[in-house]
Amino acid sequence: MFYTLQKQLEQRQEKNLYRCLKTIYSAAGPRVIYEGREMLMLASNNYLGLANDPRLKEAAISAIKRYGTGSSGSRLTTGNLIIHRQLEEALAQFKSTEDALLFSSGYMANIGTLAALGQKGSVIFSDELNHASIIDGCRLSQAKVKIYRHNDLNHLEALLSENDSCSGRLIVTDGVFSMDGDMAPLPEIAQLAQHYGAMVMVDDAHGTGVLGKKGAGTVEYFGLGEAVDIQVGTLSKALGGEGGFVAGKKVLIDYLRNLARSFIFSTAPSPGVVGAALASLEIVREEPERRTRLYQNARCLRQKLSGTGLKLVSGETQIIAILIGSAATALALSQKLEEHGVFVPAIRPPSVPEGMSRLRVTVMSEHTPADLEWAEEAFQKVSQEVKTKGF
Ligand SMILES: Cc1ncc(COP(=O)(O)O)c(C=O)c1O
Numbered sequence: 020m021f022y023t024l025q026k027q028l029e030q031r032q033e034k035n036l037y038r039c040l041k042t043i044y045s046a047a048g049p050r051v052i053y054e055g056r057e058m059l060m061l062a063s064n065n066y067l068g069l070a071n072d073p074r075l076k077e078a079a080i081s082a083i084k085r086y087g088t089g090s091s092g093s094r095l096t097t098g099n100l101i102i103h104r105q106l107e108e109a110l111a112q113f114k115s116t117e118d119a120l121l122f123s124s125g126y127m128a129n130i131g132t133l134a135a136l137g138q139k140g141s142v143i144f145s146d147e148l149n150h151a152s153i154i155d156g157c158r159l160s161q162a163k164v165k166i167y168r169h170n171d172l173n174h175l176e177a178l179l180s181e182n183d184s185c186s187g188r189l190i191v192t193d194g195v196f197s198m199d200g201d202m203a204p205l206p207e208i209a210q211l212a213q214h215y216g217a218m219v220m221v222d223d224a225h226g227t228g229v230l231g232k233k234g235a236g237t238v239e240y241f242g243l244g245e246a247v248d249i250q251v252g253t254l255s256k257a258l259g260g261e262g263g264f265v266a267g268k269k270v271l272i273d274y275l276r277n278l279a280r281s282f283i284f285s286t287a288p289s290p291g292v293v294g295a296a297l298a299s300l301e302i303v304r305e306e307p308e309r310r311t312r313l314y315q316n317a318r319c320l321r322q323k324l325s326g327t328g329l330k331l332v333s334g335e336t337q338i339i340a341i342l343i344g345s346a347a348t349a350l351a352l353s354q355k356l357e358e359h360g361v362f363v364p365a366i367r368p369p370s371v372p373e374g375m376s377r378l379r380v381t382v383m384s385e386h387t388p389a390d391l392e393w394a395e396e397a398f399q400k401v402s403q404e405v406k407t408k409g410f
Contacts, residue, residue, distance in 0.1 A: 069259025082294025125253030137162030141187030200338030228257025
């Protein structure tokens with residue numbers, strides 16, 4: 020058995036798909052300590068710089084002092100603390116929905132929700148570039164799964180009309196696509212859903228805290244309100260902590276509380292994590308200037324990078340994908356950037372489709388103009404090497 024495992028690892032190595040962990044020795048800031056030196060972090064999901072904010076740390080410490088380090092059981096047995104409910108109420112208010120349900124991660128929120136809703140006889144329509152947790156949720160469900168081409172409304176409509184007689188229909192999409200940085204055409208998806216009597220579920224892991232006036236995400240950004248039935252979010256990216264949630268109507272939340280297995284059969288999130296999330300929601304509400312700085316930095320870096328001759332996926336968000344193609348080249352370029360002090364790991368299959376390896380650059384509100392210039396210089400040099408050496 021172990022021999023087979025070893026062989027499979029070797030095969031991954033031969034295909035440049037072997038993965039190993041890179042260890043960081045500092046907090047998640049715009050600059051980090053890696054391999055004994057300071058590097059520019061250009062790949063973090065800590066978009067608003069909250070993961071190391073003193074107010075979140077204080078809130079986590081005081082929640083731990085009051086409630087301890089662990090919640091001791093699942094929410095439905097012994098682990099349901101008052102701060103869990105306070106956070107759910109705050110999340111529902113943030114997302115302007117009737118209620119919300121907390122999960123231990125965004126991954127758990129997606130798999131639990133899709134598996135619980137995707138009953139026999141129903142159909143889930145899923146964008147081909149949706150996050151792995153959506154793919155896994157679809158696999159766990161008993162629904163028929165129809166994959167539509169990325170953001171292709173004609174294809175989605177054709178699939179909806181082919182499956183018009185099925186009982187339950189659910190369209191699921193990332194709000195902001197994690198590896199491409201583009202957004203789903205949510206208003207048009209919501210229109211199709213209304214026409215065909217389908218529900219819409221948005222995984223807003225990368226829009227939450229970032230998009231919209233209040234930072235409530237893509238649904239707020241597009242002004243869609245209740246046209247989107249299910250909003251999944253994570254506390255682990257712009258909100259600077261850990262955990263996931265689903266926001267929507269009371270009946271949906273009650274249903275998930277009763278049927279989502281990743282909620283039922285898992286220990287409730289720890290008090291420290293919940294305390295930090297409550298503090299981060301307050302900061303997101305009270306400091307919109309963080310979002311303004313993030314958009315400015317995103318625009319500025321996108322412009323700088325498009326001047327390097329590298330191939331950028333078009334988009335407007337804080338995620339800037341640079342398409343490379345082969346896994347070997349993506350790895351080599353990531354290594355080159357590392358030599359120039361810039362931390363951007365290569366993204367390879369299965370995180371992205373075969374032949375679509377890339378560098379996924381992300382910007383933070385806390386990056387300074389000097390950081391962005393450093394980034395531009397490093398990418399200019401790397402792009403020059405691609406042109407001269409070809410890789
Ligand atoms: C689009 C998307 N959905 C869900 C998740 C999972 O969230 P979490 O990290 O909280 O499990 C991620 C994180 O990588 C993501 O990018």
